[in-house]
Amino acid sequence: MCLHQDIKLSGWISPSDLFCKGRSMACAVKTDQVYVEAMDGKLERDFFRRSALEVAKDIMGKELVRVSEEGKASGTIIEAEAYTGIDDPASHTYGGRRTPRNEPMWGAPGHAYVYMIYGLYHCLNIVCGEEGDPQAVLLRAVLPTSGLELMARRRGTVAGEQTMHRLCNGPGKLCIAFAVGRGLNGSDACGDTLYLKGGGPPGKIVAAPRVGIGYAGEAANWPWRFLVEGHPGVSRRPAGRS
Numbered sequence: 001m002c003l004h005q006d007i008k009l010s011g012w013i014s015p016s017d018l019f020c021k022g023r024s025m026a027c028a029v030k031t032d033q034v035y036v037e038a039m040d041g042k043l044e045r046d047f048f049r050r051s052a053l054e055v056a057k058d059i060m061g062k063e064l065v066r067v068s069e070e071g072k073a074s075g076t077i078i079e080a081e082a083y084t085g086i087d088d089p090a091s092h093t094y095g096g097r098r099t100p101r102n103e104p105m106w107g108a109p110g111h112a113y114v115y116m117i118y119g120l121y122h123c124l125n126i127v128c129g130e131e132g133d134p135q136a137v138l139l140r141a142v143l144p145t146s147g148l149e150l151m152a153r154r155r156g157t158v159a160g161e162q163t164m165h166r167l168c169n170g171p172g173k174l175c176i177a178f179a180v181g182r183g184l185n186g187s188d189a190c191g192d193t194l195y196l197k198g199g200g201p202p203g204k205i206v207a208a209p210r211v212g213i214g215y216a217g218e219a220a221n222w223p224w225r226f227l228v229e230g231h232p233g234v235s236r237r238p239a240g241r242s
Helices: 050-058 148-155 171-177 214-223
Strands: 011-013 025-030 035-037 063-068 072-082 112-119 122-126 137-144 192-196 205-208 225-228
Touching: 025 214, 050 072, 050 137, 050 148, 072 148, 112 171, 122 171, 137 148, 137 171, 137 225, 148 171
Parallel strands: none
Antiparallel strands: 011 035, 025 035, 063 072, 063 192, 072 137, 072 225, 112 122, 122 137, 205 225
16 A cells, blocks of 8 residues: 555655555656556556666666557567667658658657668667657567567567577567567557566666767767676677676
């Protein structure tokens, strides 16, 4: 029972209101406020209404859920990258660039931004910040927790301990396994077919440079990729780490 009957059970609240009993909570810090959600609840839009850097750190350990006609698949996020928009040379909206392709980034937070790379693979991003402040977090790797056979079938392999860490260890693989394509571009990532749930990281979180952005100059070295240290399911381990 919460000792503060009038506070919300999710969203941004004052740290002084966190004194609750009998409820599992997950928290994320935002200046003088704390975001709280029930561990088994969906993340609300307010979770994403802040800097992509903050969201990328706090999204580690959260559960990605995809519901389709084929069934339900879910997994723990173990690697993500932040793209802070107009001031980030690696971002699709750098310098205020606005195109039909990146239009979802300019919209409300908590929506999906899905684009294709190399003409072959899709990448799933979650829009962050306030509307008109085009930021996003790229999901790079997920550790499957349910729907393994479904994900393995989509990937053209067989589910098992030997393949579990390789099903979603890269943004393209993740999108194939979770059936994420351009049809989900701009869709609500706080809805019923695509959403995130509370959870904590399954290990120590480290920061490293983002992947595949050599064109971004000095920004290519900014440590804006977050991942679980030493986890076999990440897409690429940082240089100098085993």
